[in-house]
Each structure stands twice: as C-alpha cells, then as structure tokens.
Amino acid sequence: MPKINDFVVRFANVNGTGSASANYLFAKSIFRMGIPVSPKNIFPSNIQGLPTWYEVRVSERGYLGRREGIDVMVSVNPQSMTEDIRSVLPGGYFIYDSTKPLHEEMIRADITYLGIPFMEKCNEEYTDPRLRQLFKNVMYVGALSALLKIEFDVLQQIIEEQFAGKLKVIAPNIKALQLGIDYVHQNFSYPLDVHLERRDLVGNQILTDGNSACGLGAVYAGATVCAWYPITPSTSVAEGFEMYAEKLRVDEDGKNNYAIVQAEDELAAIGMVIGANWNGARGFTATSGPGVSLMNEFLGLAYFAEIPSVLIDVQRTGPSTGMPTRTQQSDLTLAAYASHGDTKHPMIFPCTPLECFELTAASFDLADIAQTPVMVMTDLDLGMNDHMSAPFTWDDARVYNKGKIMSAEQLNEIGRYGRYLDVDDDGVGHRTIPGVHPTKGAFVARGTSRDEYAVYTEESPAYKRNMDRLTKKWETIKTLVPQPEVFQTKNNSNVGVIFFGTTSQSAVEAADMLTADGVVIDKLRLLAFPFGKAVVDFIAQHETIIVVEQNRDAQMRSLMITELNEDPKKFLSVLNYDGLPITADFIYRSITNQLNPTLATS
C-alpha cells in the first residue's frame, strides 16, 4: 500500500559536514508543497566528526510529534551504518553511498537498498574537497526529490532564496540537485511507493524554531537588557533576540535601543537581569538546567526582594552535564522551588513557536505585575528544531502592563511610602524605580528581612508577616498565569490526561489512537505553574489522571500532588526520559498498558 504524505525520513550525517542546509532544504520543500512536516535534529555534543541525524516526519493528518520507525533512511555516515540499517521499518528503504560496496552482513531481506555513488559523482564533478562534501549533500536531496516526488521548482526557489544575491552559488547547487535526479531517473523506478503529493494543508503557517521566537517575543515585550551565558540548547534565544533587535530596535542615529551582554557565567547573567529590572528596564536571560542550578541564589533574592525577572529555560537532558544536546522536561521541580528557604516561582509552558513568542511576551507582564521571577520552560526540541506554527501576531492595542510602579506624582500624593505595604490586599506592593523622586520613595532593596517600609529588621513578627504576604501573592499569581487548554467542552471519560510543552503534539495523537481503539480520555494541556482553578477542576472531575512528561521522576505529577494536596494513587504517569522527543506510539502503549485492567471490566 503506498504511503502518501505519511512517512518518516531520516538522514544519517557526520557532524560538521554542512548537511544542515541540505536537510533544511528537504524539509522546507515539503512545507512549501502544503504538506505538514516536522523536522528534528538529533545531534551530538560535538563540533565535528560524530554521527548526527535529521529526522523528518511527514503527516498528512497534521501530527507533528516524533514518530517511531524510519521509512526512508538516507545514509551518508559509514560510522552509524549498522545501526541505521537496523532502524529502518520492514518494507522501508535504505539509500546509501554506493561508491564503496556494502558489506554482506549489512544486507536485510525485508528492506530495499538504493545505492547511489554520491562520492564518485561529486569527485568527478568538483575538485575542491569542501565543495565535494557540500554538493554531495545537495545531491542526495536531488535523488530524494525524484524518489519522493518533491517538485523541482520548489527546490529551486528555496535555493535561490537561500543564496539570494550570490548567483555564483545558485547554479552549482541546482546542478548538484540535477545530478541526484538524473541518477535516479537512469537507475531506479521512481517514485517510491512512499512519496509526496501536493496539498493545501499548511495554510498561513510558518516554519521556525522556538528559541528565535522567544527572542522575538522579548523584543516585542519591550525587553531592553539581555544578559546571557552560552549554553546549549538556549544560546539561540539570545542570538534570536540580537538578530531581531538589530533589525527592529536600532534608532535613526544608528544607536541601539537595547543592550546585550554575554556574561561571565550564569550567576552574573541573572544578576544583571535582576539589576536591570530593579532599575525599571525589562531584562531577561536564557539558559538551560545547569544555568538554573547556578542561578538559584539569585532567584531566591529576586523572590524575596520582589524583583521581576524573566528566565527562559530551554531544558536539556540532566542531571549534571547529562546529554547536553538531547531534550527533556526535567527542570520542573528545580525551577519551581529554586533557591534555599521557602521559595516558589511561576513557570510558563509554551508548546509552539507562536506560544514561545506570545508567552515570552506575556511573561514580562506577569513578572512586572507579580514582581517576581518568571520562568519560561521550553526544551531543546521546541527551542532548536523547526516547528510548523500559526504565524506571529501582535495586537497593536496591547499596552505593556508594568505593574505597580509609583510615579513622582503618586509619591507626592501619599504619606510615608512603604515598599512592602500590602495596600491593595493582593500581596503585591508598589515599587519605586531609583531616581524617581528627590525626597520620597527611596529604599534599600535587599535579601535580608525587612519590615513593610523596607527597613532592615530581625523581628520575627515582621519576618513572618512578610512571608505570609508572599503566600498571599502566590494566590494572586494563580489568577494571573495563562489558563490551561481544555480540549473538550464536556467531559467524556473518567480518565483525564494532562500534558504540556513538547509532550502535547504526541499526547493528542496518542489520544486519537486510543479513541480508534474505543478508549476515550479527556485532555488538558497545562500552560502554567502554579495551577489555577481550571486545573483543579479537571483533576477533581476525573477518577484517574495521567500525567505525560519527559523526565524520570514524574516531576509535574509531584508538583500537582504537593501543591494541590491530591491523593498520589489517583495519578498515573507516562514518562519518557531517553533524551529523544516523546512519541505518540510510546504514550499510546504506556496508557493502554496502564488502563488495561480498567478496560477489561468496563
């Protein structure tokens, strides 16, 4: 049975050989043909030499989570060939460089081998060793385009856009493409039964990565200070901010309406963010788990001194250095309670590039309104891979909400100013920005105990009043954070599944698979911690809750049980923590296995 617009292609490359742009060309061309596509880089912590894979899922039905099994493997890396052959589904295809013959042991009877002498052809065509390598990559895209029916015009246009203004580069790229196409035309029957057909399923969507979307969100939110320390997989957030700020935030005199500092470490990065926000600018940082570990001390200060800050945590596989280039959702408890003493921090969970943009922007408002650090929790999969997403939009009527900041006029109108007075009965005091007034509003911000007037004190009642007010503020925050997405208007099941961030695509697909089996479950996607009323209600309305997450210790489940005082017995878990994005197949199997006893009796 032919597989039209429903398959997975995996490229096995050697890191640092320029395969990224060829692979991108492949994925983008499918996107341009109006077919939903989801590319994922599976790469090593290495600059050159180690195996790296690029996996592209094509899904007519619009499922964009990772799928198990490879239909077409494009092997250009002899290092990983044995493993690559093993990973192809029965009936699938193995495309390889036949310049050297395959060893007999590598032959499987249940897959089709398509040998193309990429190296030999490129050596004939090009003399420069680097060009041989680069055009070998383009050549396999050409071969694939013939085998999978990618429209040539689409490829040509993308190449022209990629090398806009470099006419000299365009022609040899097209030629390399043609080399691959010609070889397929002369040697194989084409297209394969696995192939593409143009559709109109993409609409006005965009294809971009979460990290640059977070950077763009920070630009739109009015962030002016970005302090960061390089760490995979978050580096491209700061780079994205810089790229968009250079385009959008330079004034007529060529001066920057922003400042970016590459800090000496993550401690300094968050320190700068706190200093900037204390001084009335919107500052943010981006990091990953190891950085959050280092930032703990400062996060406690910001919590206690009540200084807004935005931290984008692009999570990777821990603990310690873990697998730095693999994905996970394993910083949840770290981020939620970062720092010593009683501390709690709001977390936000975007799941698409559009949400990276919108929720990053919203986090600046939340941080300012609640006067506390806010963590935007993405992960390597969302941050560094391209995702199809609804386009970015901004409501021009939207006004930044900078929370309670006293102006000089307001200070004139009141008696004695008290930074930590709860005048509005919501646990949130009124800030002043340094320099605001000649005689009123000044205080010393500090991580030590103080009274309502910010005067240092070690009196127990004053300390306790302050801590209790912070608890009250936490209740206020529950009403301010983004509400969850509930997928059904009325509940259809006594089982509810809860997921968030990059588990979402696969969880929704898994639920559809279950429905096909006659198993109906209700779905809720979390967007924030602390949990608001809608989450509490959803949990209350179901006998069994299944939390799907990408860590070993069921961290989100723990947060729910702890924060909502729920019975642990009610909560099941689906846990993926191998460093690869979670798949629908995995969730489906896990839920089926866990619910089976129930199903048998119902």
Next chain:
Amino acid sequence: MSYVRPQFRHPNLLKNEVGYTSKEYEGSLSTLCAGCGHDSIGAAIMQACFEMSIEPHRVAKMSGIGCSSKTPAYFLGKSHGFNSVHGRMPSVSTGAYLANRDLVYIGVSGDGDTASIGMGQFVHAVRRNLNMVYIVMNNGCYGLTKGQDSATADVGSKSKAGSVNQFEPIDLAGLVLELGGTFVGQSFSGDRSQLLPLIKAAIAHKGFAFLNVISPCVTFNNNVGSTKSYDYVREHVAATATVDFVPMMKTISADYAEGADAKVTMHDGSVIALKKLAKDWDPNNRLSAITALHNARTDGKVLTGLLYANETSNELHDILNTTPTPLNSLGQDVLCPGNEKLAEINNALR
C-alpha cells in the same frame, strides 16, 4: 557605636549648588562597631556627593554582603540602594547601569566580597569598564563572621586570635591595573584629606573607578602584628602625591594648579591636581603605576593616592553603542515594532 544621633543641626547649614544641606546626604544610624573605618569612608562618600552637588536621588548605592556591604544603609538615605548577594554586586550593578546610564553608581564592597567570593564578577566588571565607583573597604578579614583571614591579608599578618596568615595576598589595585582598569586609587580610611578628593575624582571618572581603601577592623584586625591595623597603616603609608579635586566649574578660573606637579582632567572637565611625592610616578602611565606599586610593596609600604587614570576610554555603553536615552525610559512606541513588522517576519518563515 552610638545609639542616638543628635537631631540638632545648625539652622544656617550651608547649602550646595542644588540646594541641599549636608544633612540630606546622611543615612540611617550605623550598626557597625564604634571606630570602624568603614563609617569614615561612608562619611567621605556623603561629603563628596554633597560637595559635588549631586542630588541624592540620582545616586544608586550598590553592595554585596559583609560589614562593608551594610554601609549603604548608613549614607545617602534618599538614594535607592541594593544590598544584593555575596560577591555579586558587580553583576547587579551592570544590569542596573545598562537600564539607566544617567545615575551615579557607587558600589561598596569588602575584601571578602571582592577578592574571594566575588572575584569572578569583579574582574569582569573591570574589563567591561562599567561606569561606576567601586570602593573596597579593605580590612584583611571577615568581620561579620568574626575575624577569619581574607584573601587580602598579608603574609605574616597576625590575627587577633594569634594565627599568622601564610597565604599570598591578592593585591586588588595591582590586579585592576593589570586588567586594564581605567581609574585606580588607593587610600586609607583614616586619611580623609586624601580619601575625599579621590572619591570625588572617582565619581567624575567615566568608566570603572576603583578605590582600594584600607579600613581597619577595630574589633578583629586592629591588633599588634596585623598589617591592616590603624597603627601599622599610619606608619607604612607612602603617598604618591597630595591630591586635590577641582570641580569643573572652578577649573574655568584656573586658580587650582598652584604648586601642582601633575593634573588629570576628568571626562566632565573637572581636574585632579596632584603634588607628586614620588619622583618615578606618573598618573597617566599604567606601567609606572604597576612599578610603583610593586616597589612600595617590596619596601613594606602601602602606596596611596591616585595611581592611574585614563580619561579617554570607552565605557560599557560606548562599547555597546547604546542610545543616550536611559533604556528604562524608552516607551512602548520605541520598543515595540508593531504587528506590521510581523507580517514581514512571518513571510520570511514560510
């Protein structure tokens, strides 16, 4: 320490050019030990700001943790302050300065806060030429945790408990010179006549102005055998020059330079006039400053005065090419590119 501060002030207290009396530069009552050198430095900061006619609310007081870092509460009570975490004042100050380049940033730190836990951030603030005054109240010991040796304690210096420090000290002034610091001074908390003009010059300096001020710990490190005691420092001071700070307005009448051997014109036009005491010393020459510092150390002396100043350097905002308007005062109209721009961005991603 005294628990009550007299409230009486002379009714005709002198007002400065912005209409403030010195009283308006005071802070809350110090909780440091009576006689602590740190309070003298705080008093000099108040006097410098008063005499330079800096409005108190245009100053931001930055600190980390330790006895020294408590002092911002005791001066300039009408200024905002940030008593941050141990050794991290430089990063908080960097962020604050990025947000608003128009305030005067005065950071106070100690030898533990700077030379040990805060060394990493400190050196990077120097190399970024962060536009702030950074004063180390250096007493060679950890006062707040009861007198342990710090990284600036000299080899052979004896603590109150009688132990002798065996580890090499970190010479902060020398370090800042090596790192390319653009303003380096050294002084003694007991010498107001030198400290005051140095603080004024540090405030007038554009860039990172570093002052290492020996400030004896009266409780834990003022004993015989300590090289950071009042007696020891008084006996071993070697001044590079007598220092006089002449604010910009007065430089115009140019009557300051009488007897001065050297002068340094600050970025804002004010002048530090120096009467040199050491022949081989030049305040504009980094190498000679390093040499003089080494020679003094070999002789067991504490070299004080303005060691080095460079008034033509680029500070952090210059380097980052930031708008002259403080970033914290840019409005949404300037900051938010609007929906139309998103259409272009979206198109590029299709």
